[in-house]
Amino acid sequence: MTAQQSLTYDAFVELATADPAVVGLVLKGSRAHDGMATEHSDHDLYVVLADGATTDLRRFAGHRTSRLDLVIVSLAEFRAAGMPGHERYALARARIVLDRAAGGIAEIEGPAESGGIAEILAAKARLGAEEAFRVADGWLDAYANSVYRSFKNDRDGEPLAARLDATDSVGHLLELLFALDRRPRPYNKYLRWELARHPLPGWDGDALLGAVDRVCASGDVAVQRGLFARVEAAARRQGHGAVLDAWGEDLRLMRPR
Numbered sequence: 718m719t720a721q722q723s724l725t726y727d728a729f730v731e732l733a734t735a736d737p738a739v740v741g742l743v744l745k746g747s748r749a750h751d752g753m754a755t756e757h758s759d760h761d762l763y764v765v766l767a768d769g770a771t772t773d774l775r776r777f778a779g780h781r782t783s784r785l786d787l788v789i790v791s792l793a794e795f796r797a798a799g800m801p802g803h804e805r806y807a808l809a810r811a812r813i814v815l816d817r818a819a820g821g822i823a824e825i826e827g828p829a830e831s832g833g834i835a836e837i838l839a840a841k842a843r844l845g846a847e848e849a850f851r852v853a854d855g856w857l858d859a860y861a862n863s864v865y866r867s868f869k870n871d872r873d874g875e876p877l878a879a880r881l882d883a884t885d886s887v888g889h890l891l892e893l894l895f896a897l898d899r900r901p902r903p904y905n906k907y908l909r910w911e912l913a914r915h916p917l918p919g920w921d922g923d924a925l926l927g928a929v930d931r932v933c934a935s936g937d938v939a940v941q942r943g944l945f946a947r948v949e950a951a952a953r954r955q956g957h958g959a960v961l962d963a964w965g966e967d968l969r970l971m972r973p974r
Contacts (some may be wrong), residue, residue: 726760726785729777731965732816732893733764738772739835740792741765742815749812750910763798763811764789765818765834792818796837806901809842810911844899850956853896857960860889861971864945868970871938883936887929890944894920897955919951942973 733739747753764899780787801806818833865884895902903911908914913921931937
């Protein structure tokens with residue numbers, strides 16, 4: 718085993734903290750979500766360097782073992798990470814280990830109220846109003862499309878196609894609900910965790926998960942119609958009625974009977 722392969726999280730944090738080129742250390746993944754880590758969980762760590770900094774730590778770029786996964790980026794690259802992109806949720810719920818980006822030094826094991834790295838993470842956790850509206854419009858139309866296809870296939874005697882479309886609709890639904898609350902959608906692994914700790918306004922997390930489970934398992938049309946009715950009401954309240962109205966008479970198939 719090489720020295721890099723045997724490198725532990727604690728040892729690397731000590732090494733990085735001693736390097737003045739490092740302005741931030743950010744832990745993401747299971748170990749940043751209270752109660753989610755298991756014996757198989759590694760440490761996923763962003764190492765944020767001052768823009769233009771020279772450091773020997775770059776030799777660890779791409780380092781990945783079963784226990785430690787390092788992403789080494791400049792501060793400018795860190796600001797752009799996940800904006801947009803799949804990484805946004807991971808960073809939205811990340812845990813700050815070291816924050817020097819604001820000019821001072823803060824070594825903490827949790828979210829900070831202020832500071833350079835903390836402010837960058839806060840921006841990733843909250844969609845801007847215009848961004849959220851635009852994104853929600855798109856996911857609402859995609860959700861309606863999948864629901865409509867599922868109902869048509871169920872009506873026309875195509876149960877497999879109906880279930881597949883129903884399952885597709887769930888992903889669009891979740892993207893939409895979190896966009897309506899100006900948040901990035903959590904990864905599936907963290908969905909229950911997210912809903913328990915950061916509920917969606919107007920939704921009971923357990924009931925939503927139960928409905929999603931039934932739709933994925935069976936494509937239950939009644940459950941889908943119930944969900945669609947709640948989504949339609951919420952979307953119209955937030956100004957997305959034009960997307961729904963564009964479906965015209967097809968809405969009759971999607972609404973509860």
